[in-house]
Amino acid sequence: MEFGKLTDIDAVDFILPPDPPQTAQLLQQHQTQLPVQFYVGCPEWSNKGWLSTFYPAQTKTNAFLAYYAQQFNCIELNSTHYSLPAPETVSKWGEDTPYQFQFCPKIPQTISHYQLFSAQGLTLSHEFQTSMNKLRQQSGIRFLQLPPTLTAYQVNSLLQYLQQTPIKPLAVEFRHPSWFEQGYFEHMAAWLEYLGISTVITDVAGRRDVLHQRLTTPIAFIRFVGNRLHDTDYQRVDAWIQRLKVWIEQGLQQVYFFVHQPQHNLLSPQFAVYVTQQFNEVLGANLHVPLIHSQPTQTGLF
Numbered sequence: 351m352e353f354g355k356l357t358d359i360d361a362v363d364f365i366l367p368p369d370p371p372q373t374a375q376l377l378q379q380h381q382t383q384l385p386v387q388f389y390v391g392c393p394e395w396s397n398k399g400w401l402s403t404f405y406p407a408q409t410k411t412n413a414f415l416a417y418y419a420q421q422f423n424c425i426e427l428n429s430t431h432y433s434l435p436a437p438e439t440v441s442k443w444g445e446d447t448p449y450q451f452q453f454c455p456k457i458p459q460t461i462s463h464y465q466l467f468s469a470q471g472l473t474l475s476h477e478f479q480t481s482m483n484k485l486r487q488q489s490g491i492r493f494l495q496l497p498p499t500l501t502a503y504q505v506n507s508l509l510q511y512l513q514q515t516p517i518k519p520l521a522v523e524f525r526h527p528s529w530f531e532q533g534y535f536e537h538m539a540a541w542l543e544y545l546g547i548s549t550v551i552t553d554v555a556g557r558r559d560v561l562h563q564r565l566t567t568p569i570a571f572i573r574f575v576g577n578r579l580h581d582t583d584y585q586r587v588d589a590w591i592q593r594l595k596v597w598i599e600q601g602l603q604q605v606y607f608f609v610h611q612p613q614h615n616l617l618s619p620q621f622a623v624y625v626t627q628q629f630n631e632v633l634g635a636n637l638h639v640p641l642i643h644s645q646p647t648q649t650g651l652f
Contacts, residue, residue, distance in 0.1 A: 351393075351575050351610045353498070353525065354554030362555045364582050366589050369563045369596075370536070376543060377601035380568035387604045388635035389424035389452055389490070390626050392618045396429070403646050404619040419447035421640040422622070424490060426573070426608040427455040431495070434458050434477060440484040452490030454571075454606060455482055457517065463497045467507045472514055479516045491571060491606065493521040493550055501526045502534035509541055521571040523550035523560075530559040542566040553586065563593075568603040570594065575610040576621055587625055591632045598633065605629075616646050 356362065395418040401407060405417055418425065429435075443453065456462075458478060465471035482489050494517075500508070512522075522542065529535050542549060543566040552560045554575035572590070576583040594605060609625055611617040620642055629635040 351554070351573075354552070354557035354560070354575065355612065356556040356577075359555045359577055359580065359582065362582075363558065364555075364586050364589075366553075366586075366593055367558075367561060367563055369593075372536070372539065372543075373563060373565045373597070374600050376565055377568055377597060379601070380603060381601040382603060384603065386598050386602060386633075386635075388629055388633065388637055389454075389604070389606045390622055390629060390637060391422040391424040391426060391454075391606075391608055392418075392622060393426040393428045393608055393610055393615060395419075395425055397615060399614055399616045399646070400619060403616075403644050404640070404642060406643060415443065416446045419451045421619075421638065423450065423637065424452040424454060424606060424608075426493075426606075427453050430455040430478075431457070431459050431462075434460070434474070435481060437481050437484050440481050444485045444488050447488060449487055451488050452606075453482075453485055453488055454490040454608075455492050457492060457494045462494055466500075466511055467504075471511065472516075475515050475517050479518070491519045491521050491548065491569065492517050493523060493571065495523045495550075496525055498525040502528040502531070502538070505534065505538060508538075512541070512545055512547060519546075519548070519569075521548035521550045521569070523552060523573070524562075525557075525560065527559060530562065535562060535564065539564045539566050553590070565597070565602075568601055569606070570597060570602060570604070571606045573608050573610065574625075576612075576617070578612055579617055579621060583621060584624060587628060591628045594633060620645065 395415050409417055461471050461474050465474060546567060548567040548569045548571055549564055550571045552573045609618045609622045611621055619640055623640050623642060626637050626639050629637055
């Protein structure tokens, strides 16, 4: 993930900001006796750089997904951002993974970046939803990554799309700085709460404003961007675990935590091991801890 990437993080304040009061208010309305559902995963499965580290050395590329789904229970499916997969492809994904596995596909950029406010955008949204429905019970929350050029001054057009889109369940990631100025984000969040649409929370070094901590459904969708296993990566995850513990006590029902690392995500599976262990030990999750075969070499990182 290039968004918010910094080469020098020495001056970054990585402390999680306090929650806006609306987050606790929202969660308290959704308290339930049902156990929390925990999902930890990476943004992709087709990474050939994981051979011999995450994937056993002789694993064929057409077996990557099946192996990935043995180690993780969800995927932040970034590949759908670049093209709309054929229904038969989506059906094959479902066949290759356990029934409890969750795909969380990114809405294609044809919609999100080019056709969002057009009639064609809604037509393509119907096609995307129909395709993703092939996954049935493995069909997790979809997410709409707004383009970095889409400003808060286009709020009415965005709301019109969100009110009409067939894509459900849905989470939205806001990127342009204007959303986090002059109360625009809380105005938008109130609408998302009304529509039953979740927010995406992105924790990345160079854009601390997108770490808004505002939940609009009892689902936390967190995109965590590390810094090559820097000490602060582990400290940040520890802080997230404590924040999630509070949210769970308040009424949180689902957690999606997706691990990104620089340099083509080569270190994402390794770091996900620590995340998974902390989820299990502190939050009481019962997640499989991913198996790592060896560490990537320095030449593979830089």
